[in-house]
Amino acid sequence: MAGRAAEPEVIWARPERTGRGPRPAYTRADIAAAAVRIADAEGLDAVSMRRVAAELGCGTMSLYNYVPRKEDLYELMVDAAGGEHELWEPSGDWRADMLRVAHQTRALMHRHPWLPRLMSPVYGFSPNALRYLEHCLACLDPLPEPYGTKLELIAMLNGIVTTYVTNELATDERTRSLPWSQERENAIRIAYLGGRIATGEYPRMAAAFAEDAGPIDLEAVFERALGRMLDGFGPRR
Amino acid sequence: MAGRAAEPEVIWARPERTGRGPRPAYTRADIAAAAVRIADAEGLDAVSMRRVAAELGCGTMSLYNYVPRKEDLYELMVDAAGGEHELWEPSGDWRADMLRVAHQTRALMHRHPWLPRLMSPVYGFSPNALRYLEHCLACLDPLPEPYGTKLELIAMLNGIVTTYVTNELATDERTRSLPWSQERENAIRIAYLGGRIATGEYPRMAAAFAEDAGPIDLEAVFERALGRMLDGFGPRR
DNA sequence: TCGTAGTTACGTACACCGTACGTAGTGCGC
DNA sequence: GCGCACTACGTACGGTGTACGTAACTACGA
The missing domain is CATH 1.10.357.10 (Tetracycline Repressor, domain 2)
Incomplete structure (x- = not known):
């Protein structure tokens, strides 16, 4: 109680799982994928906390357990897209x-x-x-x-x-x-x-x-x- | 009646004054200046139609007589800022x-x-x-x-x-x-x-x-x- | 082994947003 | 002088991010 401490930290610095409590129903990858799916299909403006939660099939506010601010959701999306970069053995040129x-x-x-x-x-x-x-x-x-x-x-x-x-x-x-x-x-x-x-x-x-x-x-x-x-x-x- | 035709045109293509009806209370420059003032002082996110209207001292919906969509308000702002470019006689270099x-x-x-x-x-x-x-x-x-x-x-x-x-x-x-x-x-x-x-x-x-x-x-x-x-x-x- | 503290889940609520629409008043062009 | 195009603006709708409170659950320290 006494106000959950707002955490300004970069999302990547907070562990995805802490060990205590019930195991989370979704992974960060799940969430990012859902948001990316929506953005690809309906544009970035369609990506709202409610919409992503609906896509995942959970309540809106549950999302905030995974993603403290919407801005962090965006970071997840960028990272997910970055994962599509295929890397290769440098050619020397x-x-x-x-x-x-x-x-x-x-x-x-x-x-x-x-x-x-x-x-x-x-x-x-x-x-x-x-x-x-x-x-x-x-x-x-x-x-x-x-x-x-x-x-x-x-x-x-x-x-x-x-x-x-x-x-x-x-x-x-x-x-x-x-x-x-x-x-x-x-x-x-x-x-x-x-x-x-x-x-x-x-x-x-x-x-x-x-x-x-x-x-x-x-x-x-x-x-x-x-x-x-x-x-x-x-x-x- | 019969729905005012939505106008997709670039805002610069529509005349600022048509001649008919009461003279507008503000100029585009007034509006742009108000929006710029707000954005400079409180950040871009503080620029809402309501806020700009309040800054001008008019009703929210009156703004839409001057600016068909918020996006056009942004265009006005960019143009106003662009007006601050000071131009000079080219040096030859x-x-x-x-x-x-x-x-x-x-x-x-x-x-x-x-x-x-x-x-x-x-x-x-x-x-x-x-x-x-x-x-x-x-x-x-x-x-x-x-x-x-x-x-x-x-x-x-x-x-x-x-x-x-x-x-x-x-x-x-x-x-x-x-x-x-x-x-x-x-x-x-x-x-x-x-x-x-x-x-x-x-x-x-x-x-x-x-x-x-x-x-x-x-x-x-x-x-x-x-x-x-x-x-x-x-x-x- | 068993509290208990820290999590997850999520409904409700608030303040704010862009803007569609309707109405009333105003003044120029015919 | 009539009519029409315009200005002004209040109300209302469907959306937004998210603060907060509550209930259920589980892993850890005793």
């Missing part, structure tokens, strides 16, 4: 390996479109985050730089992937979600933008739109961004 | 100018810590976003690349700034928010991480932490990231 990491992360985020929104702090040292980091560092073994630099590289890689995938997803979303037909939405946008540009206040924007290099290949843009970033590291040039 | 842009954006985000969270799609063509883009393009005039490449550069710059500031803010937040004293929180984290590392499963992570190059200088990390990114562009090397 750190550049190729890091490109492969980036593409895998991108695929992961496309499979779980809610991931980017939950990844604001680069990584929270969840079990699978540690596995992932260790793997990246292993891939970077051939790179003659201190670990500090390697961690910077990894952070930057994750940042770029997150940024680009977020953009891709936003574009997808925009074209899919509204039944006001994409053409109508686009027409409105173009009309507005065209009107703005026609004022002559933005000559370079006008030129950029006039340039019109056909439909932009987002995949290629992603590739170029990665390449340029990795060029910034590597053996002293 | 595009690299220096872009660094200056980056630092200014970073400062802006530190002044308005809620900004990164609202900037998921790189930019939504709000009035101030257009001003900003045009200015960046002007700074990039000396760079002999097509506009497509320049836009990629700008997107990447914004992405990196957002990523790094998000990290900085998360760190700040973590150290500030909880009165459980930062030492306690840190101690728990270190203990957990140390325990994990001690298992020997993560030898490179262990080495990375052992490297211990003193307290990390986030500012310097930011600078290096920018430099490396800009190196990826520039005259053919």
